[in-house]
Amino acid sequence: MTIRTRLIVSTFLLQVFSMALLGWGVLAVRRQFQERDMVQLAGTIEMSVERAASDSLIQKDDVALLSYMKFLQVQYPAIAQTRILWKNKEKERTASVGVVRFGSKPRVSRFTVSDPADAQRSVEVDLALDHEVLEAPFQDANKRLAKIILAVWGVTSLLGLLVAYLIARGLTRPIVELSRLAGEIGGGKLGGKLSWESDDELGGLVRAFNGMSGRLEEFDTIKRNFVSSVTHELRSPLGAIESFLQLIREKVAAGTPEGYAQSKDFLERIAVNVRRLSGFINDLLDVAKIEKGKMECVLRPMELPVVANEVCQFFEAKALQQGIAIQNRLAALPPVLGDADRVRQVLVNLIANGLKFTKSGGQIWITGEQFRDGGARWIEVTVGDTGRGMDETDRASLFQPFTQGRNISEGTAGHKGTGLGLYIVKSIVDQHGGKIEVKSVPGQGTRISFSLKVAA
Numbered sequence: 097m098t099i100r101t102r103l104i105v106s107t108f109l110l111q112v113f114s115m116a117l118l119g120w121g122v123l124a125v126r127r128q129f130q131e132r133d134m135v136q137l138a139g140t141i142e143m144s145v146e147r148a149a150s151d152s153l154i155q156k157d158d159v160a161l162l163s164y165m166k167f168l169q170v171q172y173p174a175i176a177q178t179r180i181l182w183k184n185k186e187k188e189r190t191a192s193v194g195v196v197r198f199g200s201k202p203r204v205s206r207f208t209v210s211d212p213a214d215a216q217r218s219v220e221v222d223l224a225l226d227h228e229v230l231e232a233p234f235q236d237a238n239k240r241l242a243k244i245i246l247a248v249w250g251v252t253s254l255l256g257l258l259v260a261y262l263i264a265r266g267l268t269r270p271i272v273e274l275s276r277l278a279g280e281i282g283g284g285k286l287g288g289k290l291s292w293e294s295d296d297e298l299g300g301l302v303r304a305f306n307g308m309s310g311r312l313e314e315f316d317t318i319k320r321n322f323v324s325s326v327t328h329e330l331r332s333p334l335g336a337i338e339s340f341l342q343l344i345r346e347k348v349a350a351g352t353p354e355g356y357a358q359s360k361d362f363l364e365r366i367a368v369n370v371r372r373l374s375g376f377i378n379d380l381l382d383v384a385k386i387e388k389g390k391m392e393c394v395l396r397p398m399e400l401p402v403v404a405n406e407v408c409q410f411f412e413a414k415a416l417q418q419g420i421a422i423q424n425r426l427a428a429l430p431p432v433l434g435d436a437d438r439v440r441q442v443l444v445n446l447i448a449n450g451l452k453f454t455k456s457g458g459q460i461w462i463t464g465e466q467f468r469d470g471g472a473r474w475i476e477v478t479v480g481d482t483g484r485g486m487d488e489t490d491r492a493s494l495f496q497p498f499t500q501g502r503n504i505s506e507g508t509a510g511h512k513g514t515g516l517g518l519y520i521v522k523s524i525v526d527q528h529g530g531k532i533e534v535k536s537v538p539g540q541g542t543r544i545s546f547s548l549k550v551a552a
């Protein structure tokens with residue numbers, strides 16, 4: 097049985113049962129009142145009979161008692177029979193009014209009334225009350241009430257069924273939808289989300305599910321990007337190394353002086369590809385460390401301009417080759433707290449990006465500015481370029497591993513890379529307790545700033 101059916105049946109049964117209990121309670125209370133009323137009525141009849149007997153004895157009018165009994169019988173049909181026994185000294189006389197219905201079991205009560213002036217005169221009355229007739233008007237009223245209760249019960253049961261269905265449907269609809277979406281995700285169709293707005297537990301469940309589905313889709317994209325990046329980044333330098341090795345083998349076999357000279361050039365190109373491979377593997381190791389939370393930076397006072405100078409010198413030849421000017425515009429700055437190797441890695445990544453996305457004739461620079469935040473002194477280091485910049489969509493996906501912007505498809509001076517640089521950069525800046533910020537205008541350039549704390 098589905099949860100929806102179970103909810104409908106149990107809510108409906110509960111409602112039917114409680115209505116039945118309520119109806120039974122109303123009838124039971126009414127019955128108690130009726131019994132009290134019946135006893136009162138019987139008492140009234142008995143009192144009237146007794147008083148009439150006493151009056152007739154005092155007035156010495158036996159006929160009046162008989163006609164009063166007939167009158168009472170008309171007024172109270174519950175009086176089945178009255179038997180009267182007059183006693184006067186030794187003489188006795190009887191009379192009876194009405195007959196007892198065949199098969200009925202009347203309740204008989206006896207009254208004996210004596211004449212206060214003559215103790216030898218008395219009247220004895222046996223009053224037989226037919227219980228069924230006494231009860232009849234009460235039972236009629238009860239039947240009418242039971243019919244009303246039954247009608248109300250029927251209507252409320254139908255309404256209850258409708259309400260139970262609506263409640264059950266409202267509760268189970270998102271669950272049904274969620275299980276359908278979970279099935280789709282299980283079948284490999286990721287990213288499905290459910291539109292459901294409510295502040296209750298179901299709303300919370302749907303929000304958590306949507307978040308999970310979004311994260312799964314992100315992980316899947318990262319996984320796919322990872323596989324294609326790893327395949328590409330391993331295959332292309334390895335392919336190049338293989339071809340250069342083959343060429344060297346041929347040149348060495350020929351044994352000519354030009355062959356040896358060319359082989360030297362090929363060896364240089366092999367060295368470039370080996371550097372590219374080891375750089376990629378180092379990046380992968382860094383990502384693994386970040387994911388495990390084991391990327392640790394040892395913070396010590398360090399001279400930022402010195403590190404920036406080293407990095408500029410490292411890229412000087414490449415920049416010259418691309419026709420780009422690199423400037424270290426860092427003026428004298430107080431030492432900052434940082435891990436020099438990791439800060440170097442940040443600057444290398446940012447300048448490598450600048451070189452990748454800037455055309456010949458462009459510029460790349462490093463600047464630094466002091467500022468205060470929360471009582472501490474910081475330095476904001478900015479790496480700027482006059483390159484192609486990036487649009488809103490590209491900016492939105494920055495700092496995700498194995499994710500590159502669409503602007504990469506416009507071509508780059510060197511190899512395309514894998515989309516790990518800024519992810520690693522952000523993790524390093526986070527480890528230094530700093531913040532990273534990107535400003536970029538398509539076609540005009542990019543400025544990426546990060547902050548480092550000034551050493552006390």
Ligand SMILES: Nc1ncnc2c1ncn2[C@@H]1O[C@H](COP(=O)(O)OP(=O)(O)OP(=O)(O)O)[C@@H](O)[C@H]1O
Binds near residue numbers: 512
């Ligand atoms: N200076 C920049 N100018 C324009 N776009 C940039 C710049 N820096 C980063 N980007 C955009 O951000 C993306 C991510 O940069 P990131 O450094 O993480 O990866 P990558 O440079 O593509 O590859 P990798 O750094 O692994 O070689 C880039 O693909 C590019 O779209």
Ligand SMILES: [Mg+2]
Binds near residue numbers: 445516518
């Ligand atoms: Mg990069």
